[in-house]
Amino acid sequence: MWRYEEVMPPGEPVTLGEGMTPLLHARRLGERIGLERLYIKDEGQNPTTSFKARGLSAAVTMAKAIGVDTIALPTAGNAGGAAAAYAAHAGVRCVIAMPADTPGAIVLECRAFGAEVHLINGLISDCGAFIASNAASNGWYEVSTLKEPYRIEGKKTMGYELWEEFKGTLPDVIVYPTGGGVGLIGMWKAFEELEAMALTGTDRPRMVAAQAEGCAPIVDAFDRHAATSVMWQNAATVAAGLRVPKALGDFLILADLYASGGAAVAVSDHALMQGCLDMAHDEGILGAPEGGAGVAAIRSLVERHKIGRDEKVVLFNTGSGYKYLEAWEAAVGR
Secondary structure (H helix, E strand, O other): OHHHHHHOOOOOOOOOOOOOOOEEEOHHHHHHHOOOEEEEEEHHHOHHHEOHHHHHHHHHHHHHHOOOOEEEEEOOOHHHHHHHHHHHHHOOEEEEEEEOOOOHHHHHHHHHOOOEEEEEOOOHHHHHHHHHHHHHHHOOEEOOOOOOOOHHHHHOHHHHHHHHHOOOOOOOEEEEEOOOOHHHHHHHHHHHHHHHOOOOOOOOOEEEEEEEOOEOHHHHHHHOOOOOOOOOOOOOOOOHHHOOOOOOOHHHHHHHHHHHOOEEEEEOHHHHHHHHHHHHHHHOOOEOHHHHHHHHHHHHHHHOOOOOOOOEEEEEEOEEHHHOHHHHHHHHHO
């Protein structure tokens, strides 16, 4: 992703080779759903197997550049793994707070990279409160979502890559699994920058936020055409990355959805894991449950004639299913 250095933060990149993930024409899955031009951007092929590598590469790059010795963040899972890996590569200490029921593979990788891991009985919001209350007294530099300016700069490169991979054009629709939603916000920022540099026109993709029915604050707010979301009570879903009861940047996510003429869709855990199975059977991609939510959201929008058969649609599979073996075992067994 550092190929876009002119629009990236300054500093010697702390990189593990993130970015330029495959954009695959999903012909068989598209035929199953009813689309001729469905593409999957497979972020599971990043270092630490998720899109979180992008944001943490940028954040750790700048933390090291300004002399930070310890970073800290709350996470629903994959951001913690990425933070721990890039901190290890940079020689920086890393403190992570994550829900106690985070998938075991993610807890293991964080500890393997040498991070100090705190398992919290609660949700990512409780983990955020733990980090916020302990950061100042311990000298930790918070790299929590949207509490520092650099993670979004890494995430925006997904938008630049789509522009490059589609040879200077953009798709009609982007479907993005949305927990904290910084990837969606970042791509919209990239499109604004591309337009400002006269590299695109004013037309932009319709942005679609895919969420789980057990934690759908953005969908609820979108349906009410509200500017912000309401804290979701008793959040529960097999897709750990979507279990964010209130995104810090909810007002930015919603503004981008409205501006793009997009949508927000909630799907059941059964539907999202079926989406994972379809993606695996048809395209050979073992996706994260969050990616399966995107498949299910597209199916719903096609059935409701909100996406046309000939439109160019990009689904972001935000991570690898190999970290979610508990969910996959249940789905394959079913």
